[in-house]
Amino acid sequence: MKKVFVFLVVGYLVVGGILLLLDEPSAPSVRILSIETPSAFLITDDTERFAFSLFLDDPDAFLTVMANVTRASIHDAEETLALLLVEIVRTGAIRSDDGIRYDEFRYVFTTDGVSIDVGTLTLEDAVLSFDYEGGTTGDYRVGDVDFVFGAPGDPRHFDFTRLYAVYEDVDGRDALAGIVIGLETKTGTPIHILDVDLHIADVIVSLGEALELDELPAADASAATLLGDPLRTLLDPPVGGTLSFVTGRYFLPVVHEGRIRPVARFPIDIRYEYDGREYRFLIDDFAFRSAFADPASYGETIHRYEHLR
Amino acid sequence: MKKGLIVAFLSVLVLSLSLTVSADEYQTYQEIVFVEEDERLLQDVSTEDFAAALASLGGKKMFGWKLAVLTKKQEVEFLSETKLKIFNNGYSTIKHDITLSTKVETKFQISSTGSLGTTISGDIKKFKGSIDGTIKTEIGYTRTETASELYEFKIIVDPGTYVTIVMKGRGIVSNGVARNYFCWIKIIEGGWETFTVTTEYYEIVKERIR
Numbered sequence: 001m002k003k004v005f006v007f008l009v010v011g012y013l014v015v016g017g018i019l020l021l022l023d024e025p026s027a028p029s030v031r032i033l034s035i036e037t038p039s040a041f042l043i044t045d046d047t048e049r050f051a052f053s054l055f056l057d058d059p060d061a062f063l064t065v066m067a068n069v070t071r072a073s074i075h076d077a078e079e080t081l082a083l084l085l086v087e088i089v090r091t092g093a094i095r096s097d098d099g100i101r102y103d104e105f106r107y108v109f110t111t112d113g114v115s116i117d118v119g120t121l122t123l124e125d126a127v128l129s130f131d132y133e134g135g136t137t138g139d140y141r142v143g144d145v146d147f148v149f150g151a152p153g154d155p156r157h158f159d160f161t162r163l164y165a166v167y168e169d170v171d172g173r174d175a176l177a178g179i180v181i182g183l184e185t186k187t188g189t190p191i192h193i194l195d196v197d198l199h200i201a202d203v204i205v206s207l208g209e210a211l212e213l214d215e216l217p218a219a220d221a222s223a224a225t226l227l228g229d230p231l232r233t234l235l236d237p238p239v240g241g242t243l244s245f246v247t248g249r250y251f252l253p254v255v256h257e258g259r260i261r262p263v264a265r266f267p268i269d270i271r272y273e274y275d276g277r278e279y280r281f282l283i284d285d286f287a288f289r290s291a292f293a294d295p296a297s298y299g300e301t302i303h304r305y306e307h308l309r
Numbered sequence: 310m311k312k313g314l315i316v317a318f319l320s321v322l323v324l325s326l327s328l329t330v331s332a333d334e335y336q337t338y339q340e341i342v343f344v345e346e347d348e349r350l351l352q353d354v355s356t357e358d359f360a361a362a363l364a365s366l367g368g369k370k371m372f373g374w375k376l377a378v379l380t381k382k383q384e385v386e387f388l389s390e391t392k393l394k395i396f397n398n399g400y401s402t403i404k405h406d407i408t409l410s411t412k413v414e415t416k417f418q419i420s421s422t423g424s425l426g427t428t429i430s431g432d433i434k435k436f437k438g439s440i441d442g443t444i445k446t447e448i449g450y451t452r453t454e455t456a457s458e459l460y461e462f463k464i465i466v467d468p469g470t471y472v473t474i475v476m477k478g479r480g481i482v483s484n485g486v487a488r489n490y491f492c493w494i495k496i497i498e499g500g501w502e503t504f505t506v507t508t509e510y511y512e513i514v515k516e517r518i519r
Protein backbone atom coordinates (compact mmCIF):
# COMPACT_ATOMS: atom_id res chain seq x y z
CA MET A 1 0.00 0.00 0.00
CA LYS A 2 2.83 2.34 0.97
CA LYS A 3 4.62 1.54 -2.33
CA VAL A 4 1.50 2.40 -4.31
CA PHE A 5 1.20 5.73 -2.46
CA VAL A 6 4.86 6.62 -3.14
CA PHE A 7 4.46 5.61 -6.78
CA LEU A 8 1.40 7.86 -7.13
CA VAL A 9 3.13 10.86 -5.53
CA VAL A 10 6.22 10.46 -7.72
CA GLY A 11 3.97 10.06 -10.73
CA TYR A 12 2.08 13.28 -9.92
CA LEU A 13 5.38 15.15 -9.46
CA VAL A 14 6.76 13.92 -12.78
CA VAL A 15 3.56 14.71 -14.72
CA GLY A 16 3.26 18.08 -12.95
CA GLY A 17 6.86 18.91 -13.79
CA ILE A 18 6.36 18.05 -17.46
CA LEU A 19 3.18 20.15 -17.61
CA LEU A 20 4.99 23.11 -16.03
CA LEU A 21 7.79 22.80 -18.58
CA LEU A 22 5.32 22.64 -21.47
CA ASP A 23 3.40 25.62 -20.11
CA GLU A 24 6.47 27.81 -20.15
CA PRO A 25 5.29 31.42 -20.40
CA SER A 26 5.83 32.99 -23.84
CA ALA A 27 8.57 35.59 -24.30
CA PRO A 28 7.60 38.89 -22.66
CA SER A 29 8.12 40.88 -25.83
CA VAL A 30 7.55 40.69 -29.55
CA ARG A 31 10.49 41.32 -31.85
CA ILE A 32 9.98 43.43 -34.96
CA LEU A 33 12.21 44.10 -37.95
CA SER A 34 11.88 46.86 -40.51
CA ILE A 35 14.12 46.95 -43.56
CA GLU A 36 14.94 50.33 -45.10
CA THR A 37 14.20 50.09 -48.81
CA PRO A 38 13.46 52.99 -51.14
CA SER A 39 9.86 53.07 -52.34
CA ALA A 40 7.62 55.26 -54.49
CA PHE A 41 3.89 55.28 -55.07
CA LEU A 42 1.68 57.12 -57.54
CA ILE A 43 -1.29 58.43 -55.54
CA THR A 44 -4.15 59.09 -57.92
CA ASP A 45 -6.75 59.81 -55.22
CA ASP A 46 -7.39 59.30 -51.51
CA THR A 47 -8.52 55.69 -52.07
CA GLU A 48 -5.17 54.65 -53.58
CA ARG A 49 -3.65 51.87 -51.50
CA PHE A 50 0.03 51.41 -50.75
CA ALA A 51 1.86 49.24 -48.25
CA PHE A 52 4.93 48.94 -46.04
CA SER A 53 6.32 45.73 -44.54
CA LEU A 54 7.13 44.89 -40.95
CA PHE A 55 8.51 41.52 -39.87
CA LEU A 56 7.32 40.04 -36.56
CA ASP A 57 8.51 36.98 -34.68
CA ASP A 58 4.97 36.40 -33.38
CA PRO A 59 2.22 36.25 -36.04
CA ASP A 60 -0.44 36.70 -33.34
CA ALA A 61 1.11 39.81 -31.77
CA PHE A 62 -1.19 42.75 -31.03
CA LEU A 63 0.50 44.71 -33.83
CA THR A 64 -1.11 42.40 -36.38
CA VAL A 65 -4.66 43.23 -35.26
CA MET A 66 -6.26 46.19 -37.05
CA ALA A 67 -8.44 47.13 -34.07
CA ASN A 68 -5.35 47.69 -31.91
CA VAL A 69 -4.06 50.50 -34.15
CA THR A 70 -5.74 53.81 -33.29
CA ARG A 71 -3.65 56.14 -35.47
CA ALA A 72 -1.02 55.87 -38.19
CA SER A 73 1.25 58.32 -39.96
CA ILE A 74 4.51 58.51 -41.84
CA HIS A 75 7.02 61.30 -41.39
CA ASP A 76 10.58 62.49 -41.82
CA ALA A 77 12.40 65.34 -40.10
CA GLU A 78 10.25 67.93 -41.87
CA GLU A 79 6.97 66.51 -43.15
CA THR A 80 4.21 64.26 -41.79
CA LEU A 81 1.48 62.51 -43.75
CA ALA A 82 -1.51 61.08 -41.87
CA LEU A 83 -2.38 57.56 -42.98
CA LEU A 84 -5.48 55.43 -42.76
CA LEU A 85 -4.71 51.77 -42.08
CA VAL A 86 -7.06 49.71 -44.26
CA GLU A 87 -5.62 46.21 -44.03
CA ILE A 88 -2.89 44.10 -42.47
CA VAL A 89 -1.92 41.16 -44.69
CA ARG A 90 0.50 38.39 -43.88
CA THR A 91 2.47 37.85 -47.10
CA GLY A 92 5.30 35.55 -46.16
CA ALA A 93 8.18 34.98 -43.82
CA ILE A 94 11.92 35.37 -43.60
CA ARG A 95 14.50 33.79 -41.36
CA SER A 96 17.02 36.12 -39.75
CA ASP A 97 20.73 35.41 -39.40
CA ASP A 98 20.17 34.04 -35.90
CA GLY A 99 17.63 31.52 -37.23
CA ILE A 100 14.52 33.26 -35.90
CA ARG A 101 11.49 33.14 -38.17
CA TYR A 102 9.83 36.50 -38.81
CA ASP A 103 6.44 36.65 -40.51
CA GLU A 104 6.11 39.48 -43.01
CA PHE A 105 3.05 41.67 -42.59
CA ARG A 106 2.11 44.24 -45.21
CA TYR A 107 0.43 47.25 -43.61
CA VAL A 108 -1.85 48.65 -46.32
CA PHE A 109 -2.81 52.34 -46.13
CA THR A 110 -4.57 55.17 -47.92
CA THR A 111 -3.69 58.84 -47.43
CA ASP A 112 -6.64 59.39 -45.06
CA GLY A 113 -8.47 61.97 -47.16
CA VAL A 114 -5.37 63.81 -48.33
CA SER A 115 -5.53 64.26 -52.08
CA ILE A 116 -3.28 66.59 -54.01
CA ASP A 117 -3.76 67.19 -57.74
CA VAL A 118 -0.10 67.37 -58.71
CA GLY A 119 3.12 67.25 -56.75
CA THR A 120 5.54 64.97 -54.95
CA LEU A 121 6.00 64.47 -51.24
CA THR A 122 9.52 63.17 -50.60
CA LEU A 123 10.21 61.72 -47.17
CA GLU A 124 13.88 61.03 -46.44
CA ASP A 125 14.55 58.20 -43.98
CA ALA A 126 10.82 57.94 -43.39
CA VAL A 127 9.43 56.66 -40.11
CA LEU A 128 6.14 54.77 -39.94
CA SER A 129 4.36 55.60 -36.68
CA PHE A 130 1.51 53.80 -34.95
CA ASP A 131 -0.51 54.65 -31.85
CA TYR A 132 -1.87 51.50 -30.25
CA GLU A 133 -4.77 50.85 -27.89
CA GLY A 134 -3.61 51.36 -24.32
CA GLY A 135 -1.42 54.36 -25.11
CA THR A 136 1.70 52.64 -26.49
CA THR A 137 3.31 53.80 -29.69
CA GLY A 138 5.64 52.33 -32.27
CA ASP A 139 8.02 54.03 -34.71
CA TYR A 140 9.60 51.97 -37.51
CA ARG A 141 12.14 53.22 -40.05
CA VAL A 142 11.16 52.22 -43.60
CA GLY A 143 13.60 54.17 -45.81
CA ASP A 144 13.13 56.93 -48.38
CA VAL A 145 9.60 57.26 -49.76
CA ASP A 146 8.20 59.34 -52.60
CA PHE A 147 4.45 59.93 -52.81
CA VAL A 148 3.79 61.15 -56.34
CA PHE A 149 0.38 62.79 -56.59
CA GLY A 150 -1.25 62.87 -60.02
CA ALA A 151 -3.25 60.94 -62.60
CA PRO A 152 -1.94 58.24 -64.95
CA GLY A 153 -0.74 59.76 -68.23
CA ASP A 154 -3.35 60.88 -70.71
CA PRO A 155 -2.11 59.62 -74.08
CA ARG A 156 -3.20 62.69 -76.03
CA HIS A 157 0.28 63.50 -77.40
CA PHE A 158 1.94 60.07 -77.20
CA ASP A 159 1.55 56.68 -75.59
CA PHE A 160 3.83 53.85 -74.60
CA THR A 161 3.41 50.61 -76.51
CA ARG A 162 5.77 48.38 -74.59
CA LEU A 163 7.28 48.59 -71.14
CA TYR A 164 9.58 46.37 -69.11
CA ALA A 165 12.66 46.67 -66.96
CA VAL A 166 16.09 45.17 -67.60
CA TYR A 167 17.85 43.61 -64.61
CA GLU A 168 21.48 42.63 -64.98
CA ASP A 169 23.48 40.38 -62.76
CA VAL A 170 25.91 42.24 -60.50
CA ASP A 171 27.87 39.88 -58.25
CA GLY A 172 25.00 37.40 -58.19
CA ARG A 173 22.35 40.02 -57.45
CA ASP A 174 19.64 41.31 -59.75
CA ALA A 175 20.22 45.03 -60.36
CA LEU A 176 17.93 47.40 -62.28
CA ALA A 177 19.92 48.38 -65.37
CA GLY A 178 17.30 50.25 -67.36
CA ILE A 179 13.84 50.52 -68.83
CA VAL A 180 12.74 49.35 -72.26
CA ILE A 181 9.93 51.53 -73.54
CA GLY A 182 8.14 51.66 -76.87
CA LEU A 183 6.97 55.21 -77.68
CA GLU A 184 4.54 56.44 -80.32
CA THR A 185 3.40 60.01 -80.97
CA LYS A 186 -0.22 60.67 -81.86
CA THR A 187 0.37 63.37 -84.45
CA GLY A 188 3.69 62.52 -86.02
CA THR A 189 5.19 65.68 -84.53
CA PRO A 190 8.43 64.98 -82.61
CA ILE A 191 8.20 64.96 -78.84
CA HIS A 192 11.19 65.82 -76.67
CA ILE A 193 11.56 63.97 -73.36
CA LEU A 194 13.34 66.30 -70.96
CA ASP A 195 13.50 64.09 -67.89
CA VAL A 196 12.46 60.63 -66.64
CA ASP A 197 12.16 60.18 -62.88
CA LEU A 198 11.53 56.83 -61.16
CA HIS A 199 11.22 58.59 -57.78
CA ILE A 200 13.48 56.01 -56.15
CA ALA A 201 16.24 57.55 -54.05
CA ASP A 202 19.68 57.21 -55.64
CA VAL A 203 18.33 55.48 -58.76
CA ILE A 204 18.59 57.82 -61.74
CA VAL A 205 17.66 57.49 -65.40
CA SER A 206 20.69 58.41 -67.51
CA LEU A 207 18.67 59.96 -70.32
CA GLY A 208 21.75 61.17 -72.19
CA GLU A 209 22.64 57.50 -72.83
CA ALA A 210 19.18 56.55 -74.15
CA LEU A 211 19.50 54.08 -76.99
CA GLU A 212 17.10 53.37 -79.87
CA LEU A 213 16.62 49.63 -80.23
CA ASP A 214 16.36 47.53 -83.38
CA GLU A 215 15.65 44.42 -81.36
CA LEU A 216 14.14 44.08 -77.91
CA PRO A 217 16.73 42.93 -75.36
CA ALA A 218 16.17 40.15 -72.84
CA ALA A 219 14.98 41.16 -69.37
CA ASP A 220 18.37 40.07 -68.00
CA ALA A 221 20.59 41.82 -70.55
CA SER A 222 23.55 43.87 -69.38
CA ALA A 223 23.60 47.65 -69.87
CA ALA A 224 27.29 47.56 -70.77
CA THR A 225 26.58 45.15 -73.64
CA LEU A 226 23.55 47.08 -74.85
CA LEU A 227 25.44 50.38 -74.77
CA GLY A 228 28.53 48.82 -76.37
CA ASP A 229 30.82 49.96 -73.56
CA PRO A 230 32.31 47.05 -71.60
CA LEU A 231 33.71 49.41 -68.97
CA ARG A 232 30.37 50.97 -68.10
CA THR A 233 28.96 50.01 -64.71
CA LEU A 234 25.66 50.66 -62.98
CA LEU A 235 27.51 52.89 -60.51
CA ASP A 236 28.73 55.33 -63.19
CA PRO A 237 27.48 58.93 -62.96
CA PRO A 238 24.30 59.68 -64.95
CA VAL A 239 24.60 61.40 -68.30
CA GLY A 240 22.23 64.31 -68.82
CA GLY A 241 20.38 64.87 -72.06
CA THR A 242 17.05 64.68 -73.82
CA LEU A 243 15.36 62.13 -76.06
CA SER A 244 13.41 63.13 -79.15
CA PHE A 245 11.11 60.61 -80.80
CA VAL A 246 8.26 60.09 -83.21
CA THR A 247 7.97 56.33 -83.00
CA GLY A 248 10.51 53.88 -81.67
CA ARG A 249 11.65 51.50 -78.96
CA TYR A 250 14.25 52.76 -76.53
CA PHE A 251 16.50 51.54 -73.75
CA LEU A 252 16.68 54.12 -70.98
CA PRO A 253 19.74 53.21 -68.87
CA VAL A 254 19.61 53.55 -65.10
CA VAL A 255 22.49 54.23 -62.71
CA HIS A 256 22.64 53.77 -58.96
CA GLU A 257 24.35 56.37 -56.79
CA GLY A 258 26.74 54.89 -54.25
CA ARG A 259 25.42 51.31 -54.24
CA ILE A 260 22.95 49.03 -55.99
CA ARG A 261 19.42 49.30 -54.59
CA PRO A 262 16.85 46.46 -54.74
CA VAL A 263 14.15 48.08 -56.86
CA ALA A 264 11.21 46.02 -58.09
CA ARG A 265 8.21 48.35 -58.24
CA PHE A 266 8.18 52.04 -59.16
CA PRO A 267 6.27 54.70 -61.11
CA ILE A 268 7.68 56.42 -64.19
CA ASP A 269 7.38 60.21 -64.33
CA ILE A 270 8.10 61.59 -67.80
CA ARG A 271 8.50 65.35 -68.33
CA TYR A 272 8.26 66.23 -72.02
CA GLU A 273 7.95 69.11 -74.43
CA TYR A 274 5.40 69.19 -77.22
CA ASP A 275 4.68 72.10 -79.53
CA GLY A 276 6.71 74.47 -77.35
CA ARG A 277 4.97 73.59 -74.05
CA GLU A 278 5.96 71.30 -71.17
CA TYR A 279 3.78 68.39 -70.01
CA ARG A 280 4.00 65.45 -67.65
CA PHE A 281 3.12 61.81 -68.36
CA LEU A 282 2.86 59.47 -65.35
CA ILE A 283 2.88 55.69 -65.41
CA ASP A 284 1.46 54.10 -62.25
CA ASP A 285 3.85 52.19 -60.01
CA PHE A 286 4.21 48.77 -61.59
CA ALA A 287 5.97 45.67 -60.28
CA PHE A 288 8.53 45.05 -63.02
CA ARG A 289 9.98 42.18 -61.04
CA SER A 290 8.95 39.85 -58.22
CA ALA A 291 9.63 41.44 -54.85
CA PHE A 292 13.08 41.00 -53.37
CA ALA A 293 12.84 38.36 -50.65
CA ASP A 294 16.00 39.53 -48.95
CA PRO A 295 16.62 43.27 -49.49
CA ALA A 296 19.10 43.17 -46.62
CA SER A 297 21.48 41.21 -48.88
CA TYR A 298 21.79 44.44 -50.93
CA GLY A 299 23.13 46.21 -47.86
CA GLU A 300 19.78 47.74 -46.92
CA THR A 301 19.66 48.55 -43.22
CA ILE A 302 17.68 46.32 -40.89
CA HIS A 303 16.21 47.96 -37.81
CA ARG A 304 15.28 45.84 -34.81
CA TYR A 305 12.57 46.77 -32.34
CA GLU A 306 10.99 45.11 -29.35
CA HIS A 307 7.57 45.72 -27.80
CA LEU A 308 6.17 44.40 -24.56
CA ARG A 309 3.21 42.14 -25.21
CA MET B 310 -4.54 -19.25 -51.73
CA LYS B 311 -3.66 -16.59 -49.17
CA LYS B 312 -0.58 -15.55 -51.21
CA GLY B 313 -2.71 -15.33 -54.34
CA LEU B 314 -5.17 -13.02 -52.56
CA ILE B 315 -2.33 -10.72 -51.41
CA VAL B 316 -0.87 -10.57 -54.92
CA ALA B 317 -4.34 -9.84 -56.37
CA PHE B 318 -4.92 -7.09 -53.79
CA LEU B 319 -1.54 -5.50 -54.50
CA SER B 320 -2.13 -5.68 -58.27
CA VAL B 321 -5.42 -3.78 -57.87
CA LEU B 322 -3.59 -1.22 -55.69
CA VAL B 323 -0.89 -0.71 -58.32
CA LEU B 324 -3.51 -0.38 -61.09
CA SER B 325 -5.52 2.21 -59.18
CA LEU B 326 -2.42 4.23 -58.27
CA SER B 327 -1.09 4.22 -61.83
CA LEU B 328 -4.10 6.28 -62.93
CA THR B 329 -2.93 9.23 -60.85
CA VAL B 330 -1.38 12.01 -62.93
CA SER B 331 -0.44 15.33 -61.44
CA ALA B 332 0.40 18.68 -63.06
CA ASP B 333 1.33 22.14 -61.85
CA GLU B 334 1.18 25.74 -63.08
CA TYR B 335 4.56 25.71 -64.79
CA GLN B 336 3.29 23.13 -67.25
CA THR B 337 0.98 25.81 -68.66
CA TYR B 338 3.90 28.17 -69.42
CA GLN B 339 4.16 28.99 -73.12
CA GLU B 340 7.86 28.29 -73.29
CA ILE B 341 10.54 26.84 -71.03
CA VAL B 342 14.13 26.90 -72.27
CA PHE B 343 17.07 25.32 -70.45
CA VAL B 344 20.29 27.33 -70.31
CA GLU B 345 22.18 24.05 -70.86
CA GLU B 346 21.10 22.61 -74.21
CA ASP B 347 21.08 18.91 -73.30
CA GLU B 348 18.65 19.21 -70.40
CA ARG B 349 14.94 18.39 -70.74
CA LEU B 350 11.67 18.62 -68.90
CA LEU B 351 10.16 15.31 -67.85
CA GLN B 352 7.44 15.65 -70.49
CA ASP B 353 10.13 15.86 -73.19
CA VAL B 354 12.03 12.77 -72.08
CA SER B 355 11.55 10.04 -74.72
CA THR B 356 9.91 6.73 -73.78
CA GLU B 357 13.25 4.98 -74.38
CA ASP B 358 15.20 7.34 -72.12
CA PHE B 359 12.50 7.11 -69.45
CA ALA B 360 12.66 3.31 -69.58
CA ALA B 361 16.47 3.46 -69.40
CA ALA B 362 16.24 5.68 -66.32
CA LEU B 363 13.88 3.21 -64.67
CA ALA B 364 16.23 0.37 -65.58
CA SER B 365 19.08 2.28 -63.93
CA LEU B 366 17.26 1.89 -60.61
CA GLY B 367 18.53 -1.69 -60.58
CA GLY B 368 17.06 -4.76 -58.87
CA LYS B 369 14.19 -5.10 -56.46
CA LYS B 370 14.39 -4.22 -52.79
CA MET B 371 12.32 -5.39 -49.84
CA PHE B 372 10.77 -2.06 -48.79
CA GLY B 373 11.04 1.60 -49.70
CA TRP B 374 12.05 3.84 -52.54
CA LYS B 375 14.67 3.78 -55.26
CA LEU B 376 15.38 7.10 -56.95
CA ALA B 377 17.34 8.31 -59.96
CA VAL B 378 17.99 11.93 -60.96
CA LEU B 379 17.88 12.88 -64.65
CA THR B 380 18.16 16.66 -64.33
CA LYS B 381 19.63 18.25 -61.23
CA LYS B 382 19.12 21.95 -60.44
CA GLN B 383 19.30 23.22 -64.01
CA GLU B 384 18.53 26.85 -64.78
CA VAL B 385 15.65 27.63 -67.16
CA GLU B 386 14.14 30.75 -68.65
CA PHE B 387 10.40 30.77 -69.19
CA LEU B 388 7.62 32.76 -70.81
CA SER B 389 4.46 32.41 -68.80
CA GLU B 390 0.88 32.76 -69.86
CA THR B 391 -0.52 36.22 -70.44
CA LYS B 392 -1.60 37.35 -67.02
CA LEU B 393 -4.15 39.88 -68.17
CA LYS B 394 -5.82 41.35 -71.27
CA ILE B 395 -7.85 44.55 -71.40
CA PHE B 396 -9.69 45.49 -74.60
CA ASN B 397 -11.06 48.94 -75.32
CA ASN B 398 -13.49 48.34 -78.18
CA GLY B 399 -15.29 51.63 -77.53
CA TYR B 400 -14.90 55.10 -78.95
CA SER B 401 -13.40 56.91 -75.98
CA THR B 402 -10.33 56.52 -73.78
CA ILE B 403 -10.88 54.47 -70.61
CA LYS B 404 -9.05 54.44 -67.30
CA HIS B 405 -8.70 50.88 -66.10
CA ASP B 406 -7.97 49.79 -62.53
CA ILE B 407 -6.22 46.45 -62.47
CA THR B 408 -5.51 44.33 -59.44
CA LEU B 409 -2.24 42.53 -60.05
CA SER B 410 -0.33 40.07 -57.97
CA THR B 411 3.39 39.84 -57.67
CA LYS B 412 5.08 36.76 -56.33
CA VAL B 413 7.84 37.00 -53.83
CA GLU B 414 10.87 34.84 -54.54
CA THR B 415 10.82 31.80 -54.38
CA LYS B 416 7.93 29.73 -55.65
CA PHE B 417 8.22 25.94 -55.59
CA GLN B 418 6.17 23.75 -57.94
CA ILE B 419 6.12 20.01 -58.45
CA SER B 420 4.60 17.42 -60.76
CA SER B 421 4.66 13.69 -61.23
CA THR B 422 3.82 10.98 -63.72
CA GLY B 423 2.86 7.33 -63.49
CA SER B 424 1.65 6.16 -60.12
CA LEU B 425 3.84 8.66 -58.25
CA GLY B 426 1.42 11.18 -56.78
CA THR B 427 1.38 14.61 -55.21
CA THR B 428 -0.62 15.95 -52.29
CA ILE B 429 -1.40 19.34 -50.78
CA SER B 430 -0.86 20.05 -47.12
CA GLY B 431 -2.05 23.56 -46.28
CA ASP B 432 -0.62 25.66 -49.11
CA ILE B 433 2.37 23.37 -49.56
CA LYS B 434 2.39 20.84 -52.38
CA LYS B 435 4.39 17.66 -51.71
CA PHE B 436 5.10 14.33 -53.30
CA LYS B 437 3.03 11.57 -51.69
CA GLY B 438 4.86 9.47 -49.14
CA SER B 439 8.41 9.48 -47.87
CA ILE B 440 9.75 10.05 -51.40
CA ASP B 441 9.11 13.78 -50.82
CA GLY B 442 11.93 13.99 -48.29
CA THR B 443 14.17 11.76 -50.39
CA ILE B 444 13.78 13.97 -53.48
CA LYS B 445 14.33 17.19 -51.52
CA THR B 446 17.48 15.76 -49.94
CA GLU B 447 18.72 14.58 -53.33
CA ILE B 448 18.27 17.99 -55.03
CA GLY B 449 19.34 20.03 -52.01
CA TYR B 450 16.05 21.90 -51.77
CA THR B 451 15.38 24.51 -49.10
CA ARG B 452 12.03 26.22 -49.03
CA THR B 453 11.84 30.00 -48.72
CA GLU B 454 8.59 30.74 -46.96
CA THR B 455 7.08 33.52 -48.99
CA ALA B 456 3.79 34.30 -50.69
CA SER B 457 2.26 36.72 -53.15
CA GLU B 458 1.08 40.30 -52.76
CA LEU B 459 -1.82 42.07 -54.47
CA TYR B 460 -1.55 45.64 -55.70
CA GLU B 461 -3.49 48.06 -57.86
CA PHE B 462 -2.33 49.45 -61.18
CA LYS B 463 -4.15 52.18 -63.12
CA ILE B 464 -3.68 52.56 -66.86
CA ILE B 465 -5.28 54.65 -69.61
CA VAL B 466 -6.32 52.64 -72.66
CA ASP B 467 -7.07 54.36 -75.97
CA PRO B 468 -10.04 53.27 -78.11
CA GLY B 469 -9.20 50.42 -80.47
CA THR B 470 -6.35 49.32 -78.21
CA TYR B 471 -5.73 46.34 -75.98
CA VAL B 472 -3.27 45.92 -73.14
CA THR B 473 -1.64 42.68 -72.12
CA ILE B 474 0.56 41.97 -69.15
CA VAL B 475 2.89 39.04 -69.60
CA MET B 476 5.25 37.33 -67.24
CA LYS B 477 8.72 36.02 -68.00
CA GLY B 478 11.14 34.57 -65.55
CA ARG B 479 13.88 32.28 -64.43
CA GLY B 480 13.69 29.05 -62.53
CA ILE B 481 15.47 25.90 -61.46
CA VAL B 482 14.36 22.45 -62.62
CA SER B 483 15.16 19.00 -61.25
CA ASN B 484 13.59 15.74 -62.35
CA GLY B 485 14.02 12.01 -62.30
CA VAL B 486 12.29 8.69 -61.74
CA ALA B 487 11.40 6.74 -58.62
CA ARG B 488 10.03 3.34 -57.69
CA ASN B 489 8.61 2.00 -54.43
CA TYR B 490 8.68 -1.61 -53.26
CA PHE B 491 6.65 -3.54 -50.71
CA CYS B 492 7.78 -7.11 -50.05
CA TRP B 493 9.85 -6.96 -53.29
CA ILE B 494 6.72 -6.06 -55.22
CA LYS B 495 6.75 -2.83 -57.23
CA ILE B 496 3.96 -0.66 -55.77
CA ILE B 497 4.62 2.77 -57.22
CA GLU B 498 6.65 3.84 -60.26
CA GLY B 499 6.88 7.11 -62.11
CA GLY B 500 8.61 10.37 -62.85
CA TRP B 501 8.98 13.38 -60.58
CA GLU B 502 9.85 16.96 -61.31
CA THR B 503 10.41 20.11 -59.27
CA PHE B 504 10.28 23.63 -60.70
CA THR B 505 11.38 26.54 -58.54
CA VAL B 506 10.58 30.00 -59.88
CA THR B 507 13.45 32.19 -58.73
CA THR B 508 12.50 35.47 -60.41
CA GLU B 509 9.51 36.77 -62.32
CA TYR B 510 9.60 39.77 -64.67
CA TYR B 511 6.46 41.56 -65.81
CA GLU B 512 5.89 43.43 -69.05
CA ILE B 513 3.13 45.71 -70.40
CA VAL B 514 2.27 45.57 -74.09
CA LYS B 515 -0.23 47.97 -75.74
CA GLU B 516 -1.36 47.03 -79.22
CA ARG B 517 -3.97 48.06 -81.77
CA ILE B 518 -7.01 45.82 -82.10
CA ARG B 519 -6.86 44.57 -85.68
